[in-house]
Amino acid sequence: MQLNPYGEDPVRFVTDLTNSPPTSASELAERCEAAGMVLDRPATDDDLAEVLDYLARWAEVVDAPTDERRAALLNTLLAEASTHPRLTDHADGGWHIHYREDDLGAAGILQAVASVGTALHLTGLGMHRLGRCALAECPNAYADFTRAGRQRYCSHACANRDAVRRHRAKRAA
Numbered sequence: 596m597q598l599n600p601y602g603e604d605p606v607r608f609v610t611d612l613t614n615s616p617p618t619s620a621s622e623l624a625e626r627c628e629a630a631g632m633v634l635d636r637p638a639t640d641d642d643l644a645e646v647l648d649y650l651a652r653w654a655e656v657v658d659a660p661t662d663e664r665r666a667a668l669l670n671t672l673l674a675e676a677s678t679h680p681r682l683t684d685h686a687d688g689g690w691h692i693h694y695r696e697d698d699l700g701a702a703g704i705l706q707a708v709a710s711v712g713t714a715l716h717l718t719g720l721g722m723h724r725l726g727r728c729a730l731a732e733c734p735n736a737y738a739d740f741t742r743a744g745r746q747r748y749c750s751h752a753c754a755n756r757d758a759v760r761r762h763r764a765k766r767a768a
Contacts, residue, residue, distance in 0.1 A: 604631065605712035606738045609705070613650050613657070614735045614749070617643060620701075627701055632708065633685070638701035645702035649676075653709065657736045662722040669714055676706035713738075720744065730757050 608630040617623040623646060624638035652672060659665035677694040684690045685697075695707035716738060717724055724739040728749040735753075739746035748754040 602712060602715065603740060605708045606716045607740075608632075609650070609653055609709035609713065610736050610738045612646070612705075613654050616647055616650055619643065623701055627705065632701075632704060634701050634704065635698055636700055642700045642702040646705055649702065649706050649709075653713070654736060656713065657725045657727065665717070665722055665725070669710065669717070672706070672710040673714060676703070676710045678707075728753050730754075 608626075612626070617626055620638040620640050620643045623643050624634060627634055627638065649672075652668070656665055656668045656672070659668055678696055680692050680694050682690055683693045683697070693707075694711045695704065699707070713725075720739070721744055724744060724746075726737055726739065726746070728735045728737060729747040730749075730753040733749060733753050735749035737746060737749040748757065
C-alpha cells in the first residue's frame with residue numbers, strides 16, 4: 596500500500612520547520628530525511644535560502660485573517676511549486692502520484708509537498724485548521740488535526756500553562 600505523501604505528515608513537517616527553521620543546508624537535509632522526504636540530490640545553501648523564504652510565505656497562510664485571503668496566498672504557493680498530477684515510481688517506493696516536477700532540489704520538493712499537503716488539509720478538514728498558539732507569549736503555528744477542529748494551542752504544554760494561569764487568576768480573584 597502506498598501512503599499519500601501529501602497528507603498529514605508534510606503539514607506537520609512544514610509547521611515544525613516554521614516554528615524552528617533550519618539553520619544550515621545539512622540540517623535541512625537531515626530534517627527532510629527524518630520526515631521521510633526522498634531528496635534527489637543534496638540540499639544546498641540555495642535550497643536553505645529558498646526554504647526560509649517559503650516558510651515566511653507559508654506563515655502568511657497561517658496568519659491570513661479570512662478564508663479567502665488564506666486561499667489566495669496558498670493558491671500562489673501552489674502555482675509556483677506544484678504541477679499537474681502524474682504517476683511515478685521512483686526510489687523503489689511503488690507507484691504513487693506526484694504534484695511536482697522530477698529532479699528538484701530539496702527546496703522544490705519541500706515547497707510542492709507542503710503546498711499540496713496544506714491545500715488538501717484545509718479543503719479536507721476546514722479552512723480554519725491552521726493558526727497561532729493562543730498562549731500570549733508563544734508565537735508558534737499549529738495545524739489542527741483534532742477530530743473536533745477546535746485546537747487553539749501549539750502543544751499540550753502551552754495549553755496546560757494557560758489553564759494553570761487561568762486557574763490561578765480565578766483563585767486569586
